[in-house]
Amino acid sequence: MRRTSLVAIAAAALAAGALTATSTGVATADPAPFVLRGSVNQLYVLDATPGTALELVDSGNAVVGTGTVDTAGSLAWRELDKGTYTVRTTSGPVESDTATVSDYADPAPAQSFYDGQTLPEGFSYLQTRDGTTLSVNVVFPSGSGPYPTVVEYSGYDPSNPANTRMAQIYTALGYAYVGVNIRGTGCSGGSFRAFEAIQSLDGYDVIETVAAQSWAKFHEAGMVGISYPGIEQLYVAQTQPPHLSAISPLSVIDDTYQGTLYPGGILNTGFAVPWATDRDKQAEPYGQGWEQGMVDGGDTVCAANQDVRLQNPDLLALINDNPFYTKAVGDPISPMLFVHKINVPVFLAGAWQDEQTGGHFPSMLDDFTGTPHLYATMVNGSHTESLSLGVLDRYADFLDLYVARRTPTATKAFVGPVVASSITGVSGLQMPKGLDYSGLSYEQALAKFEAQKPIRVLFEEGAADGQPSGSPLPRFEKSFGSWPIKGAKPTAWFLTSGGELAAKPSTTSPRKARVRSYRADASALPATTYTGSSGGIWAAHPAYHWKQIPAGKGLGWITPPLKKTVVAVGTGSVDLWIRTPRARDTDLEVTLSEVRPNGKEVYVQSGWLRASHRKLAAARSTVISPVHTNRKADAQRLSNKRFTKVRVELFPFAQPFRKGSRIRITLDAPGNSRPLWAFDTISHGERVQVATDRAHRSRIVLPLVAGVDVPKQAPPACGSLRSQPCRTYQG
Known part of the structure; x- marks a missing residue:
């Protein structure tokens, strides 16, 4: 098989001025017994004698780094300032030629570098x-x-x-x-x-x-x-x-720290840490x-x-050394802070209940201010739902229009079902009817695609009419003009001492109110709701183990049967007044579910918070979206005497709650809410009290969206919705 000539590449690079002879280790004087390669804010030592102690010296002859050559003959320095450097042995000494370190902000190489x-x-x-x-x-x-x-x-x-x-x-x-x-x-x-x-x-x-x-x-x-x-x-x-x-980023993250690694300030040891471990091992x-x-x-x-x-x-080590958010570590790995720089069309898709990356990604959709076209599709389901049939239909159109510059072809009708079947194991699937481009020129097809509202929500994936239960197809959909959904109405239900979610706040005085409490015992339940293979969870009916909270280990609140169907789309906020009489901190997990008239309870979404991380970023927080700073300087222990208000963010979701159903939340220690996510929790049995009187109005606030036409037929069968476990309700 023919290979690229590396000699020719290097020659082209030098001719383009992208690299200097010194930065690639070409000696201009008597060579040191190793090679230097300058890089972008980095410098590599290659072909050195293992065990050699070296010093990094800047242009002012100051030693700015030291290190020992590894067994492969290499040494690397990172996070260097732009400039020229030399490296010398500490015994001898022998000094290298000069190497140039460039900066991230430097201009790119000339076009000839790529053409060569x-x-x-x-x-x-x-x-x-x-x-x-x-x-x-x-x-x-x-x-x-x-x-x-x-x-x-x-x-x-x-x-x-x-x-x-x-x-x-x-x-x-x-x-x-x-x-x-x-x-x-x-x-x-x-x-x-x-x-x-x-x-x-x-x-x-x-x-x-x-x-x-x-x-x-x-x-x-x-x-x-x-x-x-x-x-x-x-x-x-x-x-x-x-x-x-x-x-076309699929199944992504918006904030590495808050969205996946430390949701609510609690280390995710179920997915994030193993993923990092695997990356380290595979990079050996x-x-x-x-x-x-x-x-x-x-x-x-x-x-x-x-x-x-x-x-x-x-x-x-980097993860464990940074339990709090710092700008130096967190900002560069938080896409929400830099996606405004993206200036090409974007197709983004993912699932609310994504068992890997977590489903927090929609929170950055309004940050894509530089792209001429942003199209986002969100759906209930798993990590691979962004390749499901309802998504791939519009995704293939996007690629045809913006990459191939052609009228969308019918090829997706053959490719989509093969992809979906290979992931889920469901056979006999067909691509849903999408936009019809028959007889249209490329320009006409592009105009038709761009005339659609850019934010697309697929509802009740797994319960499509006429399809096998658990199929990667939605029952219905709704498109919107922007995210967050314009016109979404923040609607509150207030927690009561009797375990109800009431439309109106309590008028009971603090002295007469009954305080509810539980033991925050993470060991009382399994850490995750799924123990099978990573691929098995993408099948039509994974074996979930969503357990009931043992008596005394958590609390629940539930609305009366709804008098009309409501649809919630967006993030939610659970505002709690809590006290820990014999502890100064606790980890909270809130889970939102739907309890149907037939007694079945369907998982919707969860949120987490370490109480000491409760400080809000005021400028970014809203009534339905509490955003925490997660900074060490803002951490504050709980009082064991007075009640403290904390706001837990429910990750983004979309759910129709039909007439006759009840909305429920549960509160306990982290665990038993996600298939892969588990947590390094500090909750090991502390007593957590929740106040609900007129001075401590604990509540849940959800964004209700009007104008969504929910099908009139019966709700999806228990267990049919993808990545939404179902169980028999126990009050």
Whole structure:
């Protein structure tokens, strides 16, 4: 198989002025016994003697770093200021030539740098601006080029030639597929840290190199991918590659800290920590496994690219060292803070009950202020729901219109059911009837697509009429003009001492009011509601184990039967007045459910809060969306004498509560609410009291949306809704 000439790439880079001879280790004087490579706010030492102690010296001859060469002969320094540096041994000493460290804000390489690289069909490498090579796998669709082109870019294994899952989807839809491993993973060079800034610039270089290929139609490329490669699209697109046509991030996050890692300030040990552990392991030398086969087959580039892996920072240590939000660590990995920079069309989709990334992503939709077109589809369901039939229909149209620049084709009608069936195990599925582009020119089709309201909510996925229970299709849908939903009415129900949710607040004085309490015992229930395989949870009917809260271990409140059907769409706020007589902190979990007239209780959504993290970001918080600062300086212990108000955010959701149903919330210690999420909780039996009198108006506030036409037929059967467990209600 033909490979890219790395010598030619390096020569082109030097000619373009993107790299200097000193930054790639080309000596101008007697060479030191190691090689330096300057990078973007980083510097690598390569081919050094293991165990050698080295000093990093800036242009003012000040020592700004020290380190010891690892067993692979490498050493890396991160977070360096722009400038020139030398490295010297502490014994001797022997000093290197000068290496140049660039800055994230520096201009991109000249176009000639990208034009000088050739990517053949199959496996090869491309070079980024600092000389690092990234492994690439190119798969063409049938027919002759040039082809509309999409890029999947992540730390999984998109460049692994044996990984054909995603390539098959996009080539079947008529696109050239380019899978690229981020630095420090697979056969790519460099050192890895999750969501590091340099990966965004690498992504810029990836898009520009791919777009420069003769086989890339329009000399542009779009981006695709679900989960990790979906999130990476947001990081890359913020750098505004000139030849990026569009992005389609699926099942993503809006805020790494609050949305997934520390929801409510409580460490997510069920998904987030294991995910980080897996990323660390897979970024070790030959950590993904397939690299060894490439090296055994003679790939010397892949072998050399393993050498810097021992310099990867400890991701778990970074997590454990930052239990509070800090701007330095948190801001760069919070997409909501930078998606305003994205200036290409965006198609975004995900599920409210996503068992992995969590479903908090809609909270950033109104931050996409720079894109000319944002289309978002939200649905109840799991992590893979963003590839369900109801989503893929509009998703395929988006790619056709904004990447391929063609009238949407009928190919999706064949591809969609195959994808959905392979994920869920449900056969015989068909693509739902979507927009009809018959006889339309490209311009007419584009106008028709853009005339649709951009925010699309699919309701009751799993209960589509005429389809098997649990199928990845919705029963009905509704589109809106913006997010949050304009016109949504914040509606409050007040907690009572008798366990009811009342439309009006209590008038009882604090002295006469009865205080309810529970023992916050996380060990009283299983940590998660599912124990099967990660793929098994995407099937039509996973074996959920959503347990009842044992007596005394939690509290519940419920409305009377609803007199009319209401639909809630958005975030919710549960405002509680609590006291912990013998503790100064506690972890809270609130779960929202629907109790139907037939006695079945359906899970809707949850929210979490460590009480000491209750400080609100006042400018960002609303009556239905409490936003916490999660900063160490704002943390405050609870009083064990007086009641304290805390506001727990219910993650975004959309749910019709039909006439005759009752809305319920439960309050307990974290756990037993999500399939994979578990928590490093401080709750180990402390008594938590909840006040509900006229001076302490505990309440739940939900955003009710008018104008949603809920089907008149009976509610979905218990267990049919995707990722919404169902059980028999016990008051």
